[in-house]
Amino acid sequence: MAAGTVCLCVRIYALSSKIKRQGLIIPTVKGVESAHMNANAKRSSCVPSSSRKLLTGNEAAALGAVLCSVEVIAAYPITPQTTIVETLSEAIAKGELRAQFMEVESEHSALAACMGASAVGARAYTATSSQGLTLMHELLFWTAGARLPIVMVNVNRAVGAPWNIWADQLDSVAQRDTGWMQFYCETNQEVLDTTIQAYRISENVLLPSLVVMDAFYLSHTWEPVYVPEKRLVTQFLKQSYKRPILDVNRPCSFGALAGPDNYFIFRRSMHMAMEEALCLITQVGTEFERMFGRRYEPVEEYQLKDAHSVFVTAGSITGTARNVVDSLRVEGERVGLLKIRNLRPFPIERVRKALMGKKRCAVIDRNLSVGGGGVFYTEVKAALCGCKKVPKLMGVVAGLGGKDVKEHDLMKVYRTLERDTQGLLWLG
Amino acid sequence: MARVTQVTIPRQMTELISSGHKACPGCGGILVVRHVLRIIGSKTIITVPASCLTVMEGEYPRSAFKLPLFHTTIETAAAVAAGIRAGLRAKQQNDIHVVAFAGDGGTYDIGLQALSGAAERNEDILYVCYDNEAYMNTGLQRSSSTPYGASTSTTSSDNFKTQQKKDIIQIMLAHNIPYAATICVSYLDDLKMKVKKAASIEGTRFLLALAPCPPGWGYSSDRTIELGRLAVRSRVFPLLEAEHDKIRLTKRPAKIPVSRYLSMQNRFRHLTDQEIARIQENVDDKWRNIFKAE
Structure with missing residues (x-):
């Protein structure tokens, strides 16, 4: 220590x-x-x-x-x-x-x-x-x-x-x-x-x-960053199969003209690959933990189990939100955090599982789709659509253009959330 | 009619494009690709940006090309080719030719930045522009390669193009690349010599190939080779090569008036004698400049 x-x-x-x-x-x-x-x-x-x-x-x-x-x-x-x-x-x-x-x-x-x-x-x-x-x-x-x-x-x-x-x-x-x-x-x-x-x-x-x-x-x-040995990384990345490549001995084309039927198939296969990736991200994250000691998943739940109110974050704001959750927990507030690591593939099921049954949820976006709101907010909202026991959702647009998002800002978000506010909140 | 050297194409030659491709009858572009590939050989990886050639290959899952081919967006041929070369180097496959075949739109206009970047870095690629002097694949719109006087679907005969064709060879030479040349399928001996030379040199090599286009230029599809000859003999399209900055004419046919070349094509039909005289003057000026530079 x-x-x-x-x-x-x-x-x-x-x-x-x-x-x-x-x-x-x-x-x-x-x-x-x-x-x-x-x-x-x-x-x-x-x-x-x-x-x-x-x-x-x-x-x-x-x-x-x-x-x-x-x-x-x-x-x-x-x-x-x-x-x-x-x-x-x-x-x-x-x-x-x-x-x-x-x-x-x-x-x-x-x-x-x-x-x-x-x-x-x-x-x-x-x-x-x-x-x-x-x-x-x-x-x-x-x-x-x-x-x-x-x-x-x-x-x-x-x-x-x-x-x-x-x-x-x-x-x-x-x-x-x-x-x-x-x-x-x-x-x-x-x-x-x-x-x-x-x-x-x-x-x-x-x-x-x-x-x-x-x-x-x-x-x-x-x-401070743990830097793994290159030898182990090479081992971790070892491929067991050959992917299609441009090879003079086995000529093939990449990106050739495809009619409506084939184009549809190609696009659908990409979507299926994304779905496969979602499982693989967890699987590879687990394997990574075995080899390097750190675990990763498409989402991370923090103090979520008994939480009534939830912050949803992506990127570096997550660190600040963790602190805020810790401080509020000391005060006896039942608050938790859901960190989203993947925007694509979007972990719909994991987000549903994590948020269903919660009372309130603030999705914090350091981005703005002008005319639409924060992108993570709209994604979370879409993921929860049709589910039972959906929490009251608030979208928070924060930190645009590098505007600092401090702990007291997130405290403010929490207090607003506690008043069952829904819709869009502008932080700044 | 002047005599033209006959070139025999041996029957047993290896064709790297099969019949059944989707080029129009009489397409000059596909002939360029066919003959360049025949000389370069099968140890070649090619990249094609959006152009007529994209369609000519045929629709997935069929391909008229017997070579690995990477289709790419219209402005990226040179950059993708350079990336292919870097990848091959990383994989220690150093005996493979990397060729980009692009149209004039993908070379003179939207692809010029990537081409200039690759040429400045002297990437080890062979870049072949098949120049049909307009955006033919999208229906004959004007490009910066369209010559003065030509009508296109965006420059009608009442409002024909009044700017000169961009001199892409001079632009490429300004990059001090090891080899640049013009080729024409009507002169296969000359084409063969240049492609062989280009294939043997390391660094960025640029070939500008005249690609007469029957529907775009408005002439009968059986006259492509004849039109190519007229372009060279009238000095509208001089056959030349340049190693670094040393430029030389590789064909010096007896001069014929440009009107013979122009009159065969509908795209120049509207031109008055005065305008034709102006074109003749420009062609003569350009020829003199090349002659002086030799």
Whole structure:
């Protein structure tokens, strides 16, 4: 425990120096050690062959790619993703990673190059953010439709106009229907672990994965991260079958013209692959725990069992919400938290199971579908439609464009929720 | 009529496109693809952006191509080809050709950024543009490759295109790529020499192929080869090659007036003598510039 405390202090120091240096506004530091991080600390004796490092979210993402031995990286710089690509190019220069590194002329070409590389069987990787991801929009569909298991890290940043480089999930939630799996990360540890799991899942169901983290709150903030041994990651990612690729000895086409009947079949098969992925995410998460000591699922329930009121969150706000739940629990409030990790495939059954029978529920979105509300809110609402014992639902739009969401803000949300408020609440 | 060298196509040649593809009768584009692939050989991976060729392959689950093919969006041929090369390098498969076949829309217009990026990085790809001088697959709309005077479905004969055709070869040469050339299926010996040379060079290689289009240009589908010859002989489409910045003409046929080339096509039907004279002047100017640059 002593070692853990030292690490925590170092982290807080790193944070405060960062705040001083760059004038960044960082959310409550108290909640940095999330539930599974605490669990890790307890389990640290059984975490096999891991080292513990102080990493920013971007460094954790890059290290995840190095551990997965990615073979082709194509990327274009955009704030706040840049240090991912810089760290990777450094890893290649140092000989820690043997990969083809392509500095292309746009995000659009970055994903196009990844598609080409993936189509000949290479493990391809890219990272982007905001305008970059939205520029890729067309190719996100193409990648998924061509069933290429590319993994991309997206640093959630607001989409213009006006210009804004801070955390906002709009860039990734707007890609909801492209056929990519989407994983929202709460901590830097989760960014690293999810990158590894994403390759395993993608290469099995042949759908690409988007690993998402909040700009600056994670991307540029140091946290202690367990770094597994590369040897074990290689073992974890070992493929047992060959996927279809472009091969001169066995010619085939990717993406050829398909008539209405075949197109329908292709699209339906993608949906079925998503459903399969939902089971696989849990299965791979369990296997990951056996090997590395940390468990992951499409949703995580925190203090939910006897809760009357529930916060639903995705991304780094989850850490703050955990603290708020803890404080309210001390006061005797029956409150819990449901963390959603996957926007796609959306864990409908798990969300239903977790929320049915609860009295009230506040879905907090750091994104806004203009004219529709928060995207997680609408997804949760749709999931609960037709169920019995549906809680009173409130959608909370919070933290857009990097606006800080503090503990007292969530306390305010809780008090509003306790008054059985329904509909949309604007926090800020 | 001047004499034309006869080229015999050996019967036992390996065709990498089967009959039954969906190109229009007399399509110049499919001939370009057929002959380039015949010379390059079967150890090739190709990528095709949205273009007529997308349709020509045929509908899933049938394919007229006997090669691995990655269909991609209209602006990404060069980037996908570069990615394929990177993937092959990662997999240590270094004896495979990577070829992109794109139309003029996917090259001159929407695909120019990705092509420029790939050329600047000198990606090891062969990029072949089959140039039918308009958006033919979508029904003959103007592109930046459409020549001065041509009518299209968006530039009618009353309001024909008044801008010159973009000089894509000069743009590619400005990237200092190792090899760029123009080819025409009416001159198979020249085409063969250039494709062989392009295949032997490492880095970005660019081939611009004239692809006469019977429905788009308005001529009878049995006259594609003849029209290609007229394009070269009238110097509208000079056959040249450039290794780095050294440019040279590979064919110097006796000059015929452009009117002979133009008069065979409905898309130039509306032109007055004055406009034809202007085209002749431009063609002569361009030829002189190439001649000077040699």
